[in-house]
Amino acid sequence: MEPHWDVLIAGGGPAGYSAALYCARAGLRTLVLEQLSAGGQIALTTQVDNYPGFPEGIDGFELGQRMRQGAERFGARTQLAEVTALELNRPLKTVHTSAGVFQGRAVIVATGANPRRLGLPKEQALTGRGVSYCAACDGMFYRGKTVAVVGGGSTAAADALLLSRLCKKVILIHRRDTLRAASIEHQALLEAPNVEFRWNTTVIQFLGSDRLLGLRLRDLLSGAEAELPCDGVFLCIGRVPATALLQGQLELDSAGYLIADETTRTSIPGVFAAGDVRTKALRQAVTAAADGAVAAHYAEEYLRGAQ
Ligand SMILES: Cc1cc2nc3c(=O)[nH]c(=O)nc-3n(C[C@H](O)[C@H](O)[C@H](O)COP(=O)(O)OP(=O)(O)OC[C@H]3O[C@@H](n4cnc5c(N)ncnc54)[C@H](O)[C@@H]3O)c2cc1C
Known part of the structure; x- marks a missing residue:
């Protein structure tokens, strides 16, 4: 592969x-460096229902492949490789x-952000089969059902709501015995008639083999264990x-x-951050794609100025 881009x-x-598509269509010689396969995290899900333009929804892997094809149609190239170091200051x-x-x-x-995992056996196998990391993505699949939410921060509270x-x-x-979430969400959750709390409790096992059937929980104060049947977590x-x-090159938040x-x-001219990797309110495929377009726009503007 040609070294200069x-x-x-x-x-x-x-x-x-998305950045590659916009850069390539702006006539910029563009190379995507990807360590696994096109699509990133969206490729992990079988049904994407909230990416516009697909009224029946679309398989996430296929969506990723189509994104790659769309960018390559205009001349962007892909090198399957892990990025191991960056020198950005020159x-x-x-x-x-x-x-x-x-x-x-x-x-x-555009390296993304991976959901933190509990690290329990069967977690990976049951992902998309009852184990989820995003209510905005998968909540609709559990309409009318019983679900658990694990966590105590503002995302957990917003997702539970x-x-x-x-x-x-x-x-x-x-x-713990209280949420870290903002009080407005806490109060709304306390008032919701269909929300129950299990404080001082942790998940120690996913139940079910082909599909999640429930959770085994441990009370952290008494040590008592119990099973909780549920359709999703x-x-x-x-x-x-x-x-x-x-780290040490670009400004990161805490x-x-x-x-x-x-x-x-970003803090370095000519370096842009797009998608889940950047500070933002909503981490979804559509907001990541939007970021890619914006990054390409400002990269093009930067390169025009740099000529
Ligand atoms: C299970 C699951 C289901 C989801 N469902 C939905 C949904 O239904 N709808 C929705 O809108 N969103 C959904 N999301 C969220 C959505 O996938 C992300 O918001 C979106 O993919 C973010 O795009 P991104 O390009 O910013 O990052 P990512 O998709 O994370 O892509 C980053 C890419 O960078 C690569 N990379 C990272 N480090 C390196 C490196 N050192 N060298 C080379 N490559 C590297 C990764 O391999 C990856 O391909 C879901 C997420 C998950 C995990």
Whole structure:
């Protein structure tokens, strides 16, 4: 693969391929560096119902492949490789990967953020089969059913509230005795007739083999264990942004997200952050794709100025 590019894009999820599509259509020589396969996290789900343009929904893997094809139709290229180091401070930026070294005049970081996992056996196998990490993504699949939400932060509270409007019953499981969530959500949850709380409680096992049938819980004060039958569980225990390689180079917030506003500009000129990896309110495929377009716009503007 040619080593010199106008724009290097780290990450081939919705943000990366949207950026690639816009860059390529702007006539920029664009290379996407992706360590696994196109689509990023959206490729992990079999049914995406909230990406516009697909009235019947679409398989997430297929959506990722289509995003890649769309960008490559206009000349963007993909190198399947892990990005291992970035040197961003000079005008010509250098990206080291498992497939060699590439240089670009601008870099778009679109490496995403992975949901934090409980790390219990069967968690991966049951993901999409009762185990979920996102109420906005999967809540509708549990309409009229009983679900558990694990976590005590503002995402857990917001997801539990959203689910309380869709589901028959929501059981919020938290290892402490109070929520860290903002009081407005806390109060709304306390008032919701179909929300129950299990304080000082942790999940120790997922029940079911092909599909989640329930949870085994442990009371952290008494040590007592009990089974909780449920149709789904939403694990809202945080995300881990893929920014380890950028520490010390770009400004990160306390949770490790790249600090960038709606322009996607980072603390280094010519370096942009798009999608789940950046500080933002809603982490979804459609907002990631929107970021990619914005990043391409500002990368193009930056490169025009740099000429
Ligand atoms: C199970 C699940 C279901 C979901 N369902 C929905 C849904 O129904 N609707 C919805 O809108 N959203 C859904 N989401 C959220 C959605 O997938 C994300 O918001 C979206 O994918 C973010 O896009 P992104 O491009 O910013 O990051 P990602 O999709 O995370 O893509 C980042 C890419 O960067 C790559 N990468 C990371 N580090 C490196 C490196 N060092 N070198 C090379 N490549 C690297 C990764 O392999 C990945 O492909 C779901 C998420 C999950 C986990």
